[in-house]
Amino acid sequence: MAASQKLLRLHVNGAPVEVAAPAHWTLLEVLRYRMGLTGSKQGCDKGDCGACTVLLDGRARLSCITLAGDAVGHRVTTIEGLVTPEGLDILQRTFDEAGALQCGFCQPGMILAARACLDRKPEATRAEIKEALASNLCRCTGYTKIFEAVEMAVRAGKAAHVGGPAAITGAPAAAPAPAGGARR
Amino acid sequence: MSSSPSRPQSGGKAPADRADPLQHARSPNRTFGPQSPGDRFEVIGRRMRKVDAAAKATGEAQYTDDLVLPGMLHGKTLRSPHPHARIRRIDTTKAEALDGVFGVVTGAEMPARFGVIPWTPDETALAIDKVRFIGDPVAAVAAVDEETAERALELIEVDYELLPPLYDPEAALASKDVLIHEGNKHGNVTKEVVLEFGDPSGAMAKSDFVVEDDYFFHGTAHAPIETHVALARYGSDGVLTLWSATQIPHYVHRELAKVLDLPAPRIRVIQPHLGGAFGGKSDPFSLEFCAARLAMKTRRPVKFLYTREEEFYAHRGRHPMAMRFKSGMTKEGKLTSVESRILIDGGAYSSFGLVTTYYSGQLLTGPHQIPNYRFHSTRVFTNKPPCGPKRGHGSVQPRFALEIQIDRLAEKAGLDPIEVRRRNFQGANTTTVNGQRITSNGFDQCLDQVEAASGWKARRGKLGRGRGLGVAGSMYISGTNYCIYPNDMPQAGIQIKVDRSGLVTVFSGASDIGQGSNSVVAYIVAEELGMRVEDVRVVAADSDLCPVDLGAYSSRITFMVGNAAIHAARKLREQVQRCVAEEWGVDPKRVTMAGGFVFDREERACVISSAKAFQVAEALLETLGATGSYNTPNLGGDYRGGTIGASPAYSFTACVAEVEVDEETGIVAVPHVWTSHDCGRALAPVLVEGQIEGSAYMGFGEVFLEHHDVNRFGLHARPNLLDYTIPTSVDCPEFHASIVESLDPEGPYGAKEAGEGPLHPTIPAIANAIHDACGIWLTKLPFTPAKVLAALQARDAARNGSHSNGEAR
Numbered sequence: 001m002a003a004s005q006k007l008l009r010l011h012v013n014g015a016p017v018e019v020a021a022p023a024h025w026t027l028l029e030v031l032r033y034r035m036g037l038t039g040s041k042q043g044c045d046k047g048d049c050g051a052c053t054v055l056l057d058g059r060a061r062l063s064c065i066t067l068a069g070d071a072v073g074h075r076v077t078t079i080e081g082l083v084t085p086e087g088l089d090i091l092q093r094t095f096d097e098a099g100a101l102q103c104g105f106c107q108p109g110m111i112l113a114a115r116a117c118l119d120r121k122p123e124a125t126r127a128e129i130k131e132a133l134a135s136n137l138c139r140c141t142g143y144t145k146i147f148e149a150v151e152m153a154v155r156a157g158k159a160a161h162v163g164g165p166a167a168i169t170g171a172p173a174a175a176p177a178p179a180g181g182a183r184r
Numbered sequence: 185m186s187s188s189p190s191r192p193q194s195g196g197k198a199p200a201d202r203a204d205p206l207q208h209a210r211s212p213n214r215t216f217g218p219q220s221p222g223d224r225f226e227v228i229g230r231r232m233r234k235v236d237a238a239a240k241a242t243g244e245a246q247y248t249d250d251l252v253l254p255g256m257l258h259g260k261t262l263r264s265p266h267p268h269a270r271i272r273r274i275d276t277t278k279a280e281a282l283d284g285v286f287g288v289v290t291g292a293e294m295p296a297r298f299g300v301i302p303w304t305p306d307e308t309a310l311a312i313d314k315v316r317f318i319g320d321p322v323a324a325v326a327a328v329d330e331e332t333a334e335r336a337l338e339l340i341e342v343d344y345e346l347l348p349p350l351y352d353p354e355a356a357l358a359s360k361d362v363l364i365h366e367g368n369k370h371g372n373v374t375k376e377v378v379l380e381f382g383d384p385s386g387a388m389a390k391s392d393f394v395v396e397d398d399y400f401f402h403g404t405a406h407a408p409i410e411t412h413v414a415l416a417r418y419g420s421d422g423v424l425t426l427w428s429a430t431q432i433p434h435y436v437h438r439e440l441a442k443v444l445d446l447p448a449p450r451i452r453v454i455q456p457h458l459g460g461a462f463g464g465k466s467d468p469f470s471l472e473f474c475a476a477r478l479a480m481k482t483r484r485p486v487k488f489l490y491t492r493e494e495e496f497y498a499h500r501g502r503h504p505m506a507m508r509f510k511s512g513m514t515k516e517g518k519l520t521s522v523e524s525r526i527l528i529d530g531g532a533y534s535s536f537g538l539v540t541t542y543y544s545g546q547l548l549t550g551p552h553q554i555p556n557y558r559f560h561s562t563r564v565f566t567n568k569p570p571c572g573p574k575r576g577h578g579s580v581q582p583r584f585a586l587e588i589q590i591d592r593l594a595e596k597a598g599l600d601p602i603e604v605r606r607r608n609f610q611g612a613n614t615t616t617v618n619g620q621r622i623t624s625n626g627f628d629q630c631l632d633q634v635e636a637a638s639g640w641k642a643r644r645g646k647l648g649r650g651r652g653l654g655v656a657g658s659m660y661i662s663g664t665n666y667c668i669y670p671n672d673m674p675q676a677g678i679q680i681k682v683d684r685s686g687l688v689t690v691f692s693g694a695s696d697i698g699q700g701s702n703s704v705v706a707y708i709v710a711e712e713l714g715m716r717v718e719d720v721r722v723v724a725a726d727s728d729l730c731p732v733d734l735g736a737y738s739s740r741i742t743f744m745v746g747n748a749a750i751h752a753a754r755k756l757r758e759q760v761q762r763c764v765a766e767e768w769g770v771d772p773k774r775v776t777m778a779g780g781f782v783f784d785r786e787e788r789a790c791v792i793s794s795a796k797a798f799q800v801a802e803a804l805l806e807t808l809g810a811t812g813s814y815n816t817p818n819l820g821g822d823y824r825g826g827t828i829g830a831s832p833a834y835s836f837t838a839c840v841a842e843v844e845v846d847e848e849t850g851i852v853a854v855p856h857v858w859t860s861h862d863c864g865r866a867l868a869p870v871l872v873e874g875q876i877e878g879s880a881y882m883g884f885g886e887v888f889l890e891h892h893d894v895n896r897f898g899l900h901a902r903p904n905l906l907d908y909t910i911p912t913s914v915d916c917p918e919f920h921a922s923i924v925e926s927l928d929p930e931g932p933y934g935a936k937e938a939g940e941g942p943l944h945p946t947i948p949a950i951a952n953a954i955h956d957a958c959g960i961w962l963t964k965l966p967f968t969p970a971k972v973l974a975a976l977q978a979r980d981a982a983r984n985g986s987h988s989n990g991e992a993r
Binding site: 032036037038039040041042043044045046048049051078079080082083088092093095096097099101102103104105106107108111129130131133134135136137138139140141142143144145146147 | 231233234236237238240241242243244245246247249250252406407408409410411457458459460461462489491492697698699700870871873874877878880881882904905906910912913914916918919921
C-alpha cells in the first residue's frame with residue numbers, strides 16, 4: 001500500500017505551500033497530483049522529453065527526475081506561475097502570436113525553458129535559443145515557429161528596454177466595422 | 185484484375201454490403217465554391233491566432249491525463265513477455281486479493297473481436313487464446329494507485345506455451361506451419377493487392393531508359409509527446425463516459441458498444457485536448473476498453489496512462505516496406521511505365537493494413553502522369569508491434585522509391601530533375617491512370633516556388649565538394665471518399681446554436697489534435713456570419729453534444745468539416761439577413777454581415793450589432809440554429825479497390841533539400857529544406873505553414889534519426905525518447921514553407937489538405953540531394969553514417985575499378 005508520507009515545505013509560484021507526499025515522489029508528481037498544477041506535463045517520466053520542465057530558482061529543471069524533496073528551499077515556477085495579474089508572460093503571448101502552439105503538450109516546458117534562456121540572455125540569438133531549447137522535444141512544429149516566437153519576445157524586450165511599449169507585431173486585423181452606427 | 189483474399193467484394197462505385205433493406209438515398213454532396221460569403225474575406229486567409237492557443241500557453245488546457253475524478257482508480261496493463269505464445273491459463277486470484285486492488289479483467293470478459301477496419305476485426309481488448317508480440321495486452325487491473333496496480337500485475341499468473349516467432353516478413357510469407365492468426369485464410373498474408381493499368385510491361389520494353397532497384401523503408405513511430413491515456417466513468421444512470429486521447433472518437437464509440445456489449449446511446453466518448461497523434465491514435469486501443477470495463481466492474485472511475493515504453497509497444501507506426509521498383513522513361517523525359525512489388529511488414533494485427541496495402545500503390549499515380557502502371561503489394565503478419573497509419577499513410581514509403589527512380593531516369597536522360605517533373609506534370613482536371621479524379625492541381629507552381637527559393641538554377645552543381653541539392657514531388661488525399669464502414673450518411677456534420685448575447689456556439693464532431701481544426705471551424709463560421717472570431721465558440725469531439733465526424737485521419741477535416749461549417753453557417757446567415765431585411769423593409773440582397781455588425785450595403789448608416797440581428801431573427805422566426813453536413817461525391821475507378829485512394833481533392837507538394845555530406849564520417853547535414861505545398865486556399869496560413877514545417881521535420885527525422893524495430897528476441901530496440909531519437913531543436917534544418925493556392929472547386933473556399941502531404945517528398949528529396957552531393961544512391965532507410973560510408977566506399981571501388989580497367993585496356 002501507499003508509502004509513508006513526508007511533509008514538504010515548498011515554494012511554488014510565489015507562495016509557500018505545505019504538501020504531504022510519499023518521500024520518493026518527484027516534483028512533477030507533487031505538482032500534478034497534490035497541487036493540481038497540471039500545466040506541467042508528463043511525456044516520458046524519465047527525463048528525455050522536457051515536457052515537465054519547470055524553473056527552479058529561475059533555471060530550467062526536469063521535474064520528472066527531480067525529487068520533490070530536492071525542491072525544498074528553492075523557488076519553483078510552473079507554467080501557471082508565469083501568469084500574473086498583469087497578464088501573460090511575453091513568451092506566452094508570442095508563442096500564441098507566432099503560431100508556435102500546435103498540440104501544445106510540450107509548450108509549457110518549452111516556454112519555461114525559453115524563459116530561463118531569456119532571463120539569462122535577453123538578447124539571445126537564434127543559435128543560443130536553439131541550444132537553450134535542445135532538451136525540450138516538440139513533435140508538431142519542426143521548431144520553426146517556436147524559434148520565431150522566442151525571437152519575437154527578444155524584440156519585444158528590446159523595444160520595452162528603449163522605453164516603448166512591449167510591442168508584438170502582426171496582431172490579427174479586426175474586421176473593420178462599417179461606418180455609421182445608428183439603427184434605422 | 186485484383187486478388188484480395190481478405191476483403192469482401194466492395195463493388196465498383198459505391199460500397200455494397202448494405203444490411204439495411206431500405207435503400208436510402210446517399211446524403212448529397214454539397215459544396216460552395218471558392219468565393220467569400222461577403223464582398224471579401226475578413227477572417228479566412230489572414231494570420232489569425234488559434235482559438236485555444238492561450239489556454240495551451242498558460243497550462244489551462246486540460247488534456248486527458250489532467251482530468252481527475254473523485255475516487256478515481258489507476259489502471260495498468262499486463263503485457264506479454266513473449267513474441268508468440270499460446271495462453272494456457274491465466275490466474276488472477278492473487279492479484280484480486282491484494283489490498284488496494286478493486287478489479288482485474290482478462291480477455292475472456294471482452295471476447296468480441298474488433299478492428300478499426302470492419303472487414304478485418306482481429307483484435308480483442310486483451311489477448312484470449314494467444315499473444316502475438318511482446319507487449320500484447322493480456323490482463324488489466326484497477327487499483328488505488330499506480331504502484332499497487334503494478335504490484336498486482338506481478339501477481340497475475342499466466343501459463344504460456346511458447347510458439348516460434350516470426351520477425352522477418354519474408355519468413356512469415358513463406359511459413360506454412362507457423363501461423364500468427366490461425367483462422368486467417370491465406371497463411372500469414374493479411375492482404376494482397378495486384379492492380380494493373382494500361383500495358384506496363386509493353387511500355388517498359390519500349391522505354392529508352394529503364395531503372396530497377398530495391399528499396400527499403402524502415403519502421404518509424406509517431407512518438408507524440410502525450411502518450412495514450414483514457415479515463416472512464418460508469419455513472420449511476422447507466423451511462424459510460426470515456427475521455428480518451430483518440431483522434432477517432434466516433435469509431436471508438438462504435439467499437440466500445442460492440443466490445444462492452446452496451447447500447448451505443450449509453451456511451452459517451454469525449455476527446456479532450458490532445459497532445460499529438462499523427463495517426464498513432466486512430467485505432468481503438470486496449471486501454472479504452474479496459475478503462476471502461478473496469479469502471480463498470482468497480483463502479484469507480486478508472487484511468488489508464490501508457491508509459492512511454494508502452495507507447496512504443498502499442499505502436500501502429502509506419503509499416504516497414506521492402507520495395508522493388510522498375511520505371512521507364514523516354515529520351516524526352518516522359519515516364520512510360522512504373523511497376524512495383526512491395527512486401528509490407530504489418531506486425532501482429534491488421535489495424536488499417538487493408539487500406540495500407542492499397543495505398544502503397546493507389547496513391548502513387550500523381551502528380552507525375554504515369555501512363556502504364558502495375559503494383560503488387562502484400563502485407564504479412566509478423567510477431568512485432570502492429571503497424572498502422574502514420575502521417576502520409578501507406579504512400580510515404582513507395583513515394584521514396586519512385587522519386588529516386590525519377591531522378592535516376594533524369595540522370596540517364598541527361599535532364600534536370602525539376603524539368604523532368606515538369607514534363608510529366610499531371611495537370612488539373614484530369615484523371616489518373618488508376619481512375620482517380622484530379623480537380624485543382626498546382627504542382628507546377630510548387631516546383632517553380634522551390635526552384636526559385638532554393639536558388640536551384642544558380643546553385644545546383646556549383647556548391648562544391650560534398651554539397652548538393654535534390655528535389656521530389658508528391659500528392660495526397662483530402663479525405664477518403666468512403667467511410668470506413670459503409671453508410672449513406674454524411675461524413676461530417678456541424679450544428680450551430682445562437683445566443684441572444686451575440687455568442688455563436690458551434691458543435692463540431694471533429695477532433696482537434698493540434699492541427700487547429702477547432703480554429704478553422706471558428707474562422708469559417710465567423711467569416712460566414714460576419715462576426716469576430718472571439719464571439720464564436722467551438723465545442724468539439726463529444727458524442728453527446730456534437731454531430732458525428734469520422735475523425736482526424738486521411739487529412740479529411742478541413743475539406744469535409746469546413747464544407748459542413750459553411751453549409752450550416754450560410755443557412756443561418758440567410759435566415760438572419762432575411763429577417764433583418766424584413767425589419768428594415770429592404771431587399772435581403774442589400775443586407776450583409778461583417779465585423780460583428782449587420783448592415784445595409786446601400787445605406788451604410790443602417791447598422792445593428794450581430795447580437796441585435798439575432799434577436800430580430802429570433803423574434804420573427806423561432807429559436808435560431810442550423811445544421812450543416814458534407815458528404816463526398818461518388819468517385820473512384822470502376823474496379824475492385826478503385827474507390828480506395830479516391831478523394832474529393834488532392835494536395836500536391838514539391839520539396840528541395842540541401843545537404844552536406846562529410847565523406848570522412850558519413851554524417852549528412854541538411855542545412856535547408858524548402859517545401860511548397862498546394863493546399864488550395866489557405867484558410868489559415870499560419871496553421872498551414874505549421875503543418876508544412878512539421879511535416880518536413882517529421883520526414884527529416886525518418887531519414888536519419890528514427891528507427892522502430894525489434895531485436896532478435898522480439899524486444900523493441902529503443903522504446904524510449906533517448907534512444908528513439910526524434911529531432912531536437914539543434915538537429916533540425918531550416919524549414920522554409922511556402923504555399924500554392926490552386927483554388928479547389930469543391931473545397932471549402934477552395935481549400936484542400938495540408939497535414940500529411942508535405943511530409944512525402946522530404947525523404948526522397950534528401951536522398952536525391954545526397955546523390956547530387958557525392959554520387960551515391962542510398963536506397964535503404966534510415967541513412968546512418970555507416971550506410972553512407974559503405975556507399976561511398978562502393979562508389980570509390982567502382983571508380984577505381986573502372987579506372988584500372990581503363991589502364992588495363
